[in-house]
Amino acid sequence: MIELKGLTKTYAGQNVVDDVSLTLDTGEFGVLIGPSGCGKSTTLKMINRLVPLSSGRIILNGDDVTELPVEQLRRRIGYAIQSTGLFPHWSVAQNIATVPQLLKWSKSRIDDRVDELMALFHLDATEFRHKYPHQLSGGQAQRVGVARALAADPEVLLMDEPFGAVDPITREVLQAEMRRVHQQTGKTIVFVTHDMDEALQLATRIALLNGGKLVQYDRPIELMVKPDNDFVREFIGQADLGLKLLSRRWVQQYQREPSLEHQATFPGLDHRWILDDAGRPVALEGARLDDDHQRTEVKPEWTATPEMSMKEALSRMVWYRVMVLPVVDEAGKLIAEIGMQGVMGIQAEDGTQGS
Amino acid sequence: MNGTNQSLSRFRAAFAGNGVLGVLIVLLIGLTLGMGQLEPLFRALFPDLSNPLYSRASFLDLMLAHIGLVLISSLISVTVGVAAGLFVTRPVGREFEPMVSSLAAIGQTFPPAAVLAIAVPLAGFGFAPTIIALSLYGLLPVIQNTIAGLGTVPQTTLEAARGNGMSRWQILHRVELPLAMRVIIAGIRVSVIINIGTATIGSTVGAKSLGTPLIAGLVGNNLAYVIQGALLVGLLAIVTDLLFERLERRYSFGG
Numbered sequence: 201m202i203e204l205k206g207l208t209k210t211y212a213g214q215n216v217v218d219d220v221s222l223t224l225d226t227g228e229f230g231v232l233i234g235p236s237g238c239g240k241s242t243t244l245k246m247i248n249r250l251v252p253l254s255s256g257r258i259i260l261n262g263d264d265v266t267e268l269p270v271e272q273l274r275r276r277i278g279y280a281i282q283s284t285g286l287f288p289h290w291s292v293a294q295n296i297a298t299v300p301q302l303l304k305w306s307k308s309r310i311d312d313r314v315d316e317l318m319a320l321f322h323l324d325a326t327e328f329r330h331k332y333p334h335q336l337s338g339g340q341a342q343r344v345g346v347a348r349a350l351a352a353d354p355e356v357l358l359m360d361e362p363f364g365a366v367d368p369i370t371r372e373v374l375q376a377e378m379r380r381v382h383q384q385t386g387k388t389i390v391f392v393t394h395d396m397d398e399a400l401q402l403a404t405r406i407a408l409l410n411g412g413k414l415v416q417y418d419r420p421i422e423l424m425v426k427p428d429n430d431f432v433r434e435f436i437g438q439a440d441l442g443l444k445l446l447s448r449r450w451v452q453q454y455q456r457e458p459s460l461e462h463q464a465t466f467p468g469l470d471h472r473w474i475l476d477d478a479g480r481p482v483a484l485e486g487a488r489l490d491d492d493h494q495r496t497e498v499k500p501e502w503t504a505t506p507e508m509s510m511k512e513a514l515s516r517m518v519w520y521r522v523m524v525l526p527v528v529d530e531a532g533k534l535i536a537e538i539g540m541q542g543v544m545g546i547q548a549e550d551g552t553q554g555s
Numbered sequence: 556m557n558g559t560n561q562s563l564s565r566f567r568a569a570f571a572g573n574g575v576l577g578v579l580i581v582l583l584i585g586l587t588l589g590m591g592q593l594e595p596l597f598r599a600l601f602p603d604l605s606n607p608l609y610s611r612a613s614f615l616d617l618m619l620a621h622i623g624l625v626l627i628s629s630l631i632s633v634t635v636g637v638a639a640g641l642f643v644t645r646p647v648g649r650e651f652e653p654m655v656s657s658l659a660a661i662g663q664t665f666p667p668a669a670v671l672a673i674a675v676p677l678a679g680f681g682f683a684p685t686i687i688a689l690s691l692y693g694l695l696p697v698i699q700n701t702i703a704g705l706g707t708v709p710q711t712t713l714e715a716a717r718g719n720g721m722s723r724w725q726i727l728h729r730v731e732l733p734l735a736m737r738v739i740i741a742g743i744r745v746s747v748i749i750n751i752g753t754a755t756i757g758s759t760v761g762a763k764s765l766g767t768p769l770i771a772g773l774v775g776n777n778l779a780y781v782i783q784g785a786l787l788v789g790l791l792a793i794v795t796d797l798l799f800e801r802l803e804r805r806y807s808f809g810g
Contacts, residue, residue, distance in 0.1 A: 250717060250718055284711075284715075285718075289733045302720055334808065349719075
């Protein structure tokens with residue numbers, strides 16, 4: 201749990217962070233957001249004391265951060281930044297092992313932990329262990345950066361616009377991965393961004409700052425449906441509110457049993473999936489705009505996963521002109537399907553909601 | 556196919572580099588030990604000279620003395636230079652940066668011969684004044700490159716190092732120095748090469764070096780002596796330079 205109490209930072213007589221108080225419970229994903237110069241990054245950096253605070257207090261799990269030795273404090277807090285800040289002269293494994301090394305873990309414990317983290321981020325250990333940062337793509341480097349921040353199992357993870365420098369497609373993949381990692385590890389995360397879509401995707405709590413002041417601190421849905429004032433309303437944007445709502449809904453809430461037989465009696469269900477021996481979808485019959493019985497080959501680009509947002513699912517339906525997407529697990533097996541009913545917010549009646 | 560060709564030609568280039576270095580090292584050692592065997596050649600080239608082979612000291616002695624001079628003066632330049640470069644890039648020493656930089660620059664604009672002339676009355680003849688002159692002269696490239704090398708370490712890397720809980724000392728020796736090392740070594744390389752050449756003038760104040768036959772040849776109008784001294788100094792400089800090049804390459808990290 202992190203508590204900020206009357207946190208203030210003064211530069212040259214000006215309060216760049218002005219009396220910010222908020223509490224983030226253990227396991228929450230808190231996002232600090234606001235226009236540039238609103239003090240969000242400064243607030244984040246005061247938590248691990250990269251920026252000294254001017255007044256106020258920060259309590260991390262009961263400890264006042266200013267009363268701890270600074271290096272010891274930082275080893276309790278993971279830190280991931282934009283453009284990764286990976287050490288260019290260290291291999292991927294050495295980079296991930298940074299904090300465990302500082303904490304003088306045994307070599308075998310460090311090796312195990314590095315393997316564990318590389319598995320968590322789907323980085324093949326044999327391929328990537330000995331690579332150097334300049335041999336990685338932007339997305340891979342960013343994964344290593346987050347893995348490094350998580351290495352010593354920190355109490356809190358601080359992330360300063362970590363996905364600001366990667367291309368939009370990679371960013372979406374990383375966001376989905378970050379949500380999965382958050383669910384799997386249950387870490388308390390403080391995340392800085394200026395991108396509202398990113399905040400809505402990831403946050404369980406959003407703190408909107410402006411001119412150093414906390415404007416509203418709420419759950420994402422509340423922020424959308426009950427903005428405190430015009431600034432919040434404008435910052436979220438009136439456009440695409442429906443789509444923004446969809447970005448907070450997940451496929452697993454709206455998926456239903458996959459249709460394996462043609463059932464012309466139910467509207468929208470007159471289609472069926474053709475599976476291979478391993479239970480993976482290979483083709484879809486029907487559910488296309490043009491021809492009801494046309495056979496469409498299933499491509500990975502238009503499959504969905506239970507963790508995907510409904511916004512992304514809708515986007516794939518529109519782009520690939522299919523009315524229903526297969527929902528597959530990590531092995532590629534068909535576990536459910538998601539259709540337009542789901543997009544409209546109709547939940548399955550037969551209890552097929554995913555985990 | 557293309558990849559194979561590329562790696563093949565890279566292999567050849569590396570091998571060729573080794574070959575040149577190997578040949579030069581053999582040549583350097585061979586000439587140092589066996590200059591005497593070339594007496595007939597020098598006699599044929601310079602028939603007017605009664606004594607065309609320098610023989611007041613063995614070339615091995617001169618070579619070792621020369622290397623000793625360069626080694627000790629470079630050790631001083633590097634120790635003082637790197638320490639000064641580190642000091643002025645730390646928060647406590649930042650305000651001294653302009654002063655240290657200009658002092659080092661003055662050290663290099665002073666001709667070593669002038670430094671020798673000043674140092675002799677203070678330190679006497681021979682070894683000591685030569686070491687002083689060489690150390691001062693070699694200081695500037697080391698200081699400059701230490702400052703420049705530490706300056707190339709990206710801010711994000713430093714922020715990550717601090718954010719991950721490294722102490723100042725850990726940041727310096729685990730992150731800053733390894734990343735700056737290539738540029739620092741480039742400075743040491745320049746400094747050492749300069750000193751290999753400049754060490755010859757130490758002979759004017761009585762320090763034994765490869766400059767001894769050179770100066771003797773100039774004074775006694777004996778071109779053969781000059782060639783013998785200059786040949787060995789030149790070879791030593793080239794071999795040292797190639798060795799430093801390989802050392803520098805070890806510290807390049809892709810980007």
